[in-house]
Every structure is written in C-alpha cells, then in structure tokens.
Amino acid sequence: MGEFHINREKTAFVSIDLQKGIVSRSTAPYSTRQVITNASSIAGAFRKSGMPVFLVRVSRSPDGKDALRPVADVPVPVQTLPPDYADIVPELGPKEGDFVITKRQWGAFYGTELDLEFRRRGITTMVLCGISTNIGVESTARFAFEYGYHQVFAEDAMAALSAEEHAATITKIFPRIGLVKKTEEILRAL
Numbered sequence: 001m002g003e004f005h006i007n008r009e010k011t012a013f014v015s016i017d018l019q020k021g022i023v024s025r026s027t028a029p030y031s032t033r034q035v036i037t038n039a040s041s042i043a044g045a046f047r048k049s050g051m052p053v054f055l056v057r058v059s060r061s062p063d064g065k066d067a068l069r070p071v072a073d074v075p076v077p078v079q080t081l082p083p084d085y086a087d088i089v090p091e092l093g094p095k096e097g098d099f100v101i102t103k104r105q106w107g108a109f110y111g112t113e114l115d116l117e118f119r120r121r122g123i124t125t126m127v128l129c130g131i132s133t134n135i136g137v138e139s140t141a142r143f144a145f146e147y148g149y150h151q152v153f154a155e156d157a158m159a160a161l162s163a164e165e166h167a168a169t170i171t172k173i174f175p176r177i178g179l180v181k182k183t184e185e186i187l188r189a190l
Helices: 032-048 114-120 133-147 163-177 183-189
Strands: 011-016 053-058 099-103 125-131 150-159 179-181
Touching (some): 011 032, 011 150, 032 125, 032 150, 053 114, 133 150, 133 163, 150 163, 150 183, 179 183
Parallel strands (some): 011 053, 011 125, 053 099, 125 150, 150 179
C-alpha cells in the first residue's frame, strides 16, 4: 500500500448521531467527549479545506409512527424523546455550508438524501465517524460499501456502548470495506 492521502475534490466528512440525545450515554473505548473532540477536529479541517461536512442525526417524525418496531429478542422500547434529542452537539456544528441529514433508522443512506447529495457533488469517498460504532456507523458503512463508496474510518472519533462492540466492528468489518485510521493520520492526509 502506498502513502495514505485524501482527495480533497472527492471526499466528504460524515458524522453519525453526534447529537445531544446520543452523547449523553456512556461509551467505550473512547468517551463521548473524546469522540466529539476528534470529530470536531476533522470537521474543522474539512471546512478549512473547503470540503463538504455532513452531520447526520437520528430522529422520529412528530407523530412517532415511523419508529421501527421489529419483532426481536431485545426490542428497543419506544420512548418519548426530549425536544433537543436530535440537536447536533454545538462543538461540531452545524456551521455555515454544512449539510444536516436526518435519518429515521440506523443507517444514514436508507430513506435520506445522502447518496443523492454525494453523487451531485462527485463525492466518491467519505471519512466516517460517530456513535455507535457497531450500529449507526456500521450500518452507514455497509450501505456505502454496497453503493461503491470508498471509506476512511476515524477509529478514535467513534465509540460504542462497550469496548468489545467497538473492537468487533473495527477489527472484523471495517478493514474489509475501507481504511481504519486515527484522527491524526486523517488530519495529516489533508
């Protein structure tokens, strides 16, 4: 493999669920504070370089009828969400020129305009981060892989509910569909 670099003309930054209702949870192996700090550093570098920043959040429609209710061994309870649940953390944005994508399920591609926005801008690669590594980030990454996008995973700008869940995705899934890098490596490549 050659030296790692990022094509500024064809790469976007995508953060998954770095919003008030999600970052209040305890995460591992990195704290939400570490994830937000690293994601904000990458987003800032992208903005400074004139590269697109996509901030993805998860929310339900006001009537809540779009909440998924699968038959599952461990169903997710449908709860009343606080009014600021879907607000992007202020350290991250949104800033002028950022794109805010609202999803209604785990992944950021299904049922959103993310793929359309990428294609209209000639984006072929995304730098991906967020919470939770093995849920929202991995679901987005799997769709991106199937759509043919190149991916760079900011390993220390994502976390899960446990270190084991994070490690499973980082070591078993992401190396098969993209490049796993630390924030500093990504910043140097810009």
